[in-house]
Amino acid sequence: MKSFQALFIEKEADNTSLHFRETTLDNLPENEVTIEVHYSGINYKDGLAVLPDGKIVNEYPFIPGIDASGVVVESKSARFKAGDEVIVTSYDFGVSYFGGYSEIIRVPAEWVVALPKGLSLKEAMILGTAGFTAALSVDALEFSGVTPDAGKIAVSGATGGVGSLSTAILAKRGYSVVASSGKKDAETFLHKLGAKEVVPREAFQPEKIRALDKQLYAGAIDCVGGKPLSYLLTAVKYGGAVTTCGMSAGGKLDTTVFPFILRGIQLFGIDSVLCPMPKREGIWKRLATDFKLTNLNELATEINFSELPAALHQIMNGGITGRYLVKIK
Template identity: 50%
Template sequence: MEPVSFKAFIVEEAAPKQFSRRIGERTVADLPPGEVIIKVAYSSLNYKDALSATGNPGVTRKFPHTPGIDAAGTVSDCSDNSFSPGQQVLVTGYDLGMNTSGGFGQYIRVPSAWVVPLPDGLTLRESMILGTAGFTAALSVLKLVNNGVTPEQGDILVTGASGGVGSIAVALLARAGYRVVAATGKPATETVLKKLGAAESIHRDELLKGAERPLMKERWAGAVDVAGGATLAAVLKATRYGGTVTCCGLVDSAELPTNVFPFILRGVSLLGIDSVQCPMAPRREVWHRLANEWKLDNLADAVHEISLDGLEAAIMTMLEGRAHGRTLVRL
């Protein structure tokens, strides 16, 4: 493929720990090695992208850099013939947008092993309304299902329900027939959460009432937790006998201040969710489900669409804790 110039959101390190952001021009020749060149149609903004854009060394160490851990578009070139030019594909996870130039540019180049064919039933735009957040939420729901949690067993809690993963988890669980209780620190989002399918919305502080006790009253048949920390500890203490809790985030804290009683007295299962290195077989299965039996038709209530020009403001909103739902980036 001949080098082409394209627009990208570029983060630069002007001096040690001093970072600036701009929309600039790049060429395909600037991109890292890989078998597949993709012309990006849509990306999405995730908290990890906001960290990358502000120079967080735990996410990105190489600059200049283009963040964007999600990308969906059409194949421009594929050197190993695993994909055809013009084929619609998506990429989430792996190193995309971390130290590999990501979806906030109009082109990416990645290994073919990272690329998922867009499943029938999803448009490029729909796939990025979901993005890593939707993929992570769907992995969480799949683990609950595979661990035997059924709708008739009782309420399923979703923490951080107004965020990207949480809001999609609410919608997916409701779509699958579960009664969902959405916990959030943003009461103003209650109307949106109920449109997504939540039967009930509670303030996150309610989860911590009585959490100083070794165990709490059994309340949840299962839970999708994005918070970690004291929130996850309280959720475990209030999960019913034989219940399952999935853990996919650390919005609250990376620490888990709990005891073993939920596990040895109630048989509660705590299952970890990793969307970054998830193998390709379950990755494709999840995207197939999202395009078919788990396809959502109500995500427009929780999505805000921007162009590259809107990224700076959206990143600041996310870092200040004022974001809710999903932010779709149109390339």
């Protein structure tokens, strides 16, 4: 196979840099499924990978990108054949194993999900890990018994990838969403996604967090961790549920047992990385059916492969609202 382009992170001393390089299959890890990548996306973890102290990449040079969708070129697995449309996310992909910012990738068969009927390769990457995590979060709320008629659902970090897609999926499912964001221009964007109310970031970060606060929400999807999660646990109604999947506001959780033993609150940790394949396939199927968003193309900014380095730096400066779709092919 002829050479192809990939985006490499390189490190010298305490600085990292991004460079497009021509490479070949011989430079990719040996594995079962070879895929021509059509689309990828940008996630917070991808931005961290660019930082010298991001604690994502251990060995350089490295190809980042935790998401990819494309077409199988060659397969040594009976599960896939040339021409199959597929999705690759999670596991070590783009973290300790060459990722999706490459025109060709080669990965283990057990990391590959067949593109479900009802989704295009482009739509799958508008969703990507962010959409998959959002769908896991909404699925957990539904599993807990929180229904649309139970009351409002709070979403923290709502202009980020997971938060924006959680807001949109919740709205589609009939939930009334209260979305928070630190971005001044976020209100129009979040209302367009279906949020009923938009509140400033400070609304979920009161100066003093009580052991139990007013019961304002039937449930919450927390995307940032830290103080907002600590508060939301105190503000959810009896029998409600909270999901958590991020830590951009901090990894420390300051709470008490009272929301759990006096209000019966359930706290769900959402992990997209090692989610078992049967569950993974089921969630992707929901994203193509009852979670399917009709305005997906409006939720992402599409950029060319050549524009990717600038966008990766931008995400770490808080300059991205919603999703960025990267057209690789």
